[in-house]
Amino acid sequence: MNSIVVPAQRERNVLHTSLAFVRRHILAVYSLLFFAYLLLPIAVVVLFSFNHPAGKFNYTWQGFTWDNWIHWDGVPGIRSAIVLSLEIALIASLVATALGTLIALALVRYGFRGRAATNILIFLPLSTPEIVLGASLLTLFLNVTWLPLGFWTILIAHVMFCISFAVVTVKARLVGFDRHLEEAAMDLGANEWMTFQKVTLPLTAPAILAALLLCFAISIDDFVVTYFNSGASVTFPLFVWGAARIGTPPQVNVIGTAIFVVAVTLMLANVVLQRLRESKGAV
């Protein structure tokens, strides 16, 4: 009897464990596929940064070369464009996230008059077509003649349209926030500021980071509003759109790849530092 039962049992176990394996990991597999889909164009971009194009177009593979990486700023104007874009994206995302977080706190935690109006005000910039938004903002700046068009006007515009994104993102977190944790801290003797510092802020941190990333991405990629309010300054998207009329130089791919690599490296370094801190603080 045993010799007949045992093999069947073993097969069923194998089936079970493999199904369980798939079930446990299906999420991971799906997510990896998602990232593959997301980053597929980036792979193409990275690949073509090594392309050796005949003529000024970089559309078909002609041959491998390191030239574009060595002469990454060989195209006149590209270096100042990317520097400007990075500066503005950095500052705009910080300012917008800060302002947006404050607004989100107010909206979620306090009753006040005009909260419906505030909500509408937050959603309106998202729904305004960029071209009329950019042109109308330009009209405002034209009436303020002491402020020249350029870095500051671009920055102001970017902060303006990023605030809404920051508010909505941080609000998604604050809505489900467990106030009991803060109450507990206060019961244990912390005052409002300490509670905010030690409880609220750390628990909201992931949302703030997400808002920062989102605002940075929006700012570094913005074209239409920037175009109208940039005066004679050229940001990276403006440069690329302009260059594309004749042909995108491979250096554009190089810079895109470089930013990605630098950002990933910074994040990885952060992860490693965290690990070290954790192992040290394990006491």
Place this chain on the structure above:
Amino acid sequence: MNFFHRHRGLTPYLLLGPGLLWLGVFFVVPLGYLAYQSLQSGNIDFGYAFTWSWGNYWNAIKDYHSQFVRSLEYAGIATALSLVVSYPVAYWIAFRGGRWKNLLLLFIVAPFFVTYLIRTLAWETILSDNGFVVNTLQSLHVLGQGDRLLATGTAVVAGITYNFLPFMALPLYVSLEQIDGALIEAAEDLYASKLHAFLRVTLPLSLPGIVAGTLLTFIPAAGDFINAQLLGSPENHMIGNVIQSKFLELTDYPAAAAMSFILMAAILVGVFAYARAVGTEQLTGTAV
């Protein structure tokens, strides 16, 4: 912080102040000017004058209602797709990401570091008529032999979905990451199946993220023009394209302004209806 205790009534206004002031000056004022423009009439040669020209609004609806509807349709499909595609990933990062969470979030926004035009060009290369993807779909009979993916409505929706993925994924993650795993365990301890626990615990708790993500995707997508311009044929053009051409090529600034307001009104109405459906607390947040 006795100041805040005594002036509790002031706190919300202090928190709102800086951000709303920024928006007030740099958004509301330009918007007011836009409203003024929308009631003007005239042309570039002889100038524009304010004439209470409500006809601009009427004409916009009369002549371009199909583009309005198409825009809401494309944006809606893209939002739904984006939600379905991003939710599992946001879940995975939130619950299984561990120390790699932030790195994974970075990967989600990474495509934005390469300008829109470049990543669209890359997609055009991947989805080329003679490329691997189209050939595979043709051999699987998903696509007819002479069919293509580019320059179609499908390409436009795909483009919108792809380019707005971070706006869905990040808010979803933000909301999911907050959920205490213990709650799910508790549900399972009480004999709920994994699916049941998900539907009755996780999903409702992630609703703020779903609402945030869908709004951040749908609202800007409805006014998008560039995906339709590069990836679509003339019959796939959206209201954003019409506004663009009214403004730039036809220098008909009043018409462009009126159309923009109609779009904004349509979106706001949609948002209110949506808020009603999901319950306003998710949208506006509960007051203490």
Place this chain on the structure above:
Amino acid sequence: MTDQLTRRQLLERAALGGAAITVPGLLAACGGTSSKAGGSTTAHKLAKTLHFSNWPYYIDTKGQTFPSLMQFQKKTGVHVDYVQDINDNAGFFGKIQGPLSRGQSVHRDIIVLTDNDRYLALMIRKGWVEKLDKSAIPNIKNLIPVQQHPSFDPHRDYSLPWQSGMTGIAYNDKLTDPVLSVDELLESPKLKGKITCLNSMGDALTLVMLANGDDPTKVTDKAFNAAFNRIKKAVDSKQIRQFTGNDYAPPLARGDLTAAMSWSGDIAQLGNKHIHWNVPTAGGALWTDNMIIPKGGDVYTASVYMNFVYDPKVQGLMEAGDPKRKIVGISYIPPVAGAGEAAKAFNPEAASNVLIFPTKKMLDSVKLFDANALNNQKYLTQWQNLISA
């Protein structure tokens, strides 16, 4: 009005010998450096910097530098602040009409707009440009005859060509036999869904009107509608895949497109020997990017610069480049007589490239679209409704 009187008085005094002009006097007459558009003057004083906005890749380059601009600086001491921020006539006009319509300066001395789009004629009609100082441009005599009396600026008072190009048909010889006529492009069933048309009304209608036997330089309603309907038919039958700007180039290179209505310079730049460009059998379009001085720009300095680029030797080098010195040329069509001859000394291969120095036969077969039709709101609306259905 008062400005003009002041300027005339200034000229009279200058004719008397210059000694009567003092710098403060000049500044007072010029109106200084206000942001109001008063125009800097014909006072024959070079500015320190020339602000020149142009299209990208539209000037000679050597690595990171612009050789012709450096040459200009050496010769006159004027530094050229060269910004490549124009990538679309409509977009750029949309950006500058704000300040210009309020009488404000756009802080540029020279900008470049195309003549087969409405904006160049519009700028001149609205008076948003300064008159050239022809006394500073003796080289204007080198302007090729066909460019001397365009309808939007009959006496060349406000504009001078920068570079020209032609519009025709490009095709991929790996995918098709030569596509040489508009008839074939719009109606051959073999090309269905594999061709694109340009979204520029001036270009598309010129080609189709010529194919219909009509004259695009003097557009009538009947001719317009005939050409328009022909294009509309091609859209409805899905012959035309998309309306494009220069974004036809990637799909053409990839093989997603078999043929495309396209601009000559782009094809020269593709470097793909399977892609050929031709003027269509019935004729093609000629377009020219023109230099203009927006209101508030420095007229004298801008004029001196224009004179500099109209020297055939300078233009020849800018156009053809010099492979020995690693100078990359513009490779469009120069408007300066004698540039071709001069180019032979630097780059004989480029000098014999008919896309850069076209034959007389080619030049005779390309036409410029009627400037009045370009600003006809009815036509424009009809066209925009077609391409943005």
